[in-house]
């Protein structure tokens with residue numbers, strides 16, 4: 384079995400985000416880039432499958448040259464190798480363009496399963512997994528909080544607003560996972576050392592066969608017109624309860640009434 | 646003229662609140678025809694009613710195949726509805742599972758997709774969407790580039806629903822030709838957790854969220870009773886879902902859901918940046934925390950410094966009394 388884990392390099396949530404004033408893209412270097420948190424759950428799930436039934440697990444990352452640190456971080460969890468797609472023409476890709484490139488890269492690969500996070504912490508579109516599946520013409524089991532494999536058949540519990548639905552499809556398939564699926568391990572010292580020696584192929588856009596006119600800022604189907612910082616929220620009224628609970632309760636009731644919510 | 650198709654979210658044929666909100670927004674923003682598409686077992690039942698919110702024609706695919714398979718049967722139906730309607734703008738409820746349908750359809754028809762719009766304006770034939778980015782730190786305005794179909798996800802509660810005074814819509818039964826491929830992801834079972842009649846978190850006007858400060862699973866009963874008195878939904882911090890006190894689908898934050906209700910009430914939640922990334926676009930924020938320095942207070946319109954176990958019971962009682 385061969386499993387692909389697409390991972391994204393994202394700005395740290397706690398960092399001050401900046402946007403390039405000229406093209407309105409995220410300034411990914413001003414803000415301590417990290418491995419997208421949700422991709423740790425997909426890596427963990429792939430590792431568990433590897434440990435259970437045996438698999439080669441390969442990282443796939445589309446990002447700038449510096450994304451190599453993210454890829455090495457992903458490898459440190461015990462994955463076997465990595466493919467990094469790096470090309471200046473890719474700067475400014477939206478979700479659809481990203482999925483197009485990832486899919487094109489995977490057309491040159493053998494795989495049974497793609498396991499990925501359900502959302503990236505910066506873009507948060509949740510679109511890439513379904514779009515990737517569509518480009519590859521594969522079934523998608525998205526938002527999984529549980530995944531079982533029986534031969535070629537996948538059974539997944541997909542999170543819904545009110546519970547979950549149990550779905551089935553055959554491999555090859557694309558799976559996206561939510562946080563509830565597992566508890567990711569920490570990379571071991573051995574894993575971190577080994578990651579430095581794992582095979583990492585850096586490929587450019589030409590290797591994927593995607594037309595440069597279909598990617599990047601001008602090839603993306605969407606366009607950002609304007610980005611403005613939101614005025615920070617201000618602290619409002621403060622009420623300290625006297626220990627009885629009634630002072631606090633009263634303040635909340637008054638607040639609800641004031642705002643016509645009661 | 647730009648025609649708009651609205652993809653309907655419904656509960657066994659009953660249009661959800663978000664559907665009415667999006668139809669209202671579409672009617673006010675658009676300058677062409679307004680159509681709707683509704684898929685699912687029982688979908689045709691409430692279809693004509695959508696006329697009350699301005700839809701003149703509703704393409705209904707009322708078939709068990711819409712729910713019996715995940716996503717792909719509905720992609721075929723959406724493609725058919727777009728073709729029949731002729732609309733170049735699709736507005737859809739910003740819900741993850743609906744997003745899957747829209748994402749696949751966008752690849753098929755070469756559309757551009759903008760997610761999570763909270764405001765819409767029409768600029769010529771382009772729909773310009775306003776949306777929060779980076780967990781609400783910034784706001785952006787986006788549109789679909791060039792001459793492509795425009796698919797725009799609209800967040801619940803971004804608009805108020807208002808009836809148009811229009812009569813029932815014309816319901817057109819949609820023919821959907823499915824091949825085996827569309828049926829390759831089978832739904833085996835749908836498991837619903839007892840929601841206690843509470844609204845969905847992303848749709849609710851008020852969300853009461855509980856965190857580690859509740860101390861145990863039982864603490865959520867307190868939060869649920871307060872939520873019920875207010876007709877609110879229940880949310881949770883990651884500390885609470887991680888501890889297994891409440892199901893993960895209720896988690897608010899960076900790796901959970903984003904909510905922007907009229908009012909968010911946090912109880913026993915410190916307000917870590919990852920949590921704020923899921924709630925700071927709420928219109929109003931109130932917080933109950935015994936730590937006067939809790940970070941959540943720096944963004945709260947009302948900060949109640951106190952023990953939630955003391956404050957919530959009399960609060961719930963007083964609300965229930967006034968609501969009688």
Ligand SMILES: Cc1cc2nc3c(=O)[nH]c(=O)nc-3n(C[C@H](O)[C@H](O)[C@H](O)COP(=O)(O)OP(=O)(O)OC[C@H]3O[C@@H](n4cnc5c(N)ncnc54)[C@H](O)[C@@H]3O)c2cc1C
Pocket residue numbers: 420855856857858859881882883884885896897898899900901902912913914915916917918919920923933934935936939951952953954
């Ligand atoms: C990659 C990543 C992603 C994350 N994603 C999320 C996410 O999606 N959502 C999320 O919520 N978190 C997320 N977190 C975790 C986040 O950093 C915090 O750890 C978490 O939000 C803390 O939850 P909490 O506020 O309930 O707990 P705590 O921070 O422990 O706060 C508990 C609060 O309760 C108060 N308290 C205790 N007892 C009482 C009482 N009796 N009455 C009143 N107040 C009381 C305390 O004063 C304290 O402020 C993420 C973290 C990382 C690293």
Ligand SMILES: Nc1ncnc2c1ncn2[C@@H]1O[C@H](COP(=O)(O)O)[C@@H](O)[C@H]1O
Pocket residue numbers: 389390391392419421422443444445446478481485499500501502503504506507508509510511512
């Ligand atoms: N540039 C990228 N390279 C590799 N994987 C990506 C990239 N962007 C998004 N993904 C994957 O898509 C998932 C969902 O991201 P998104 O659709 O942006 O919310 C992430 O968890 C990643 O697994």
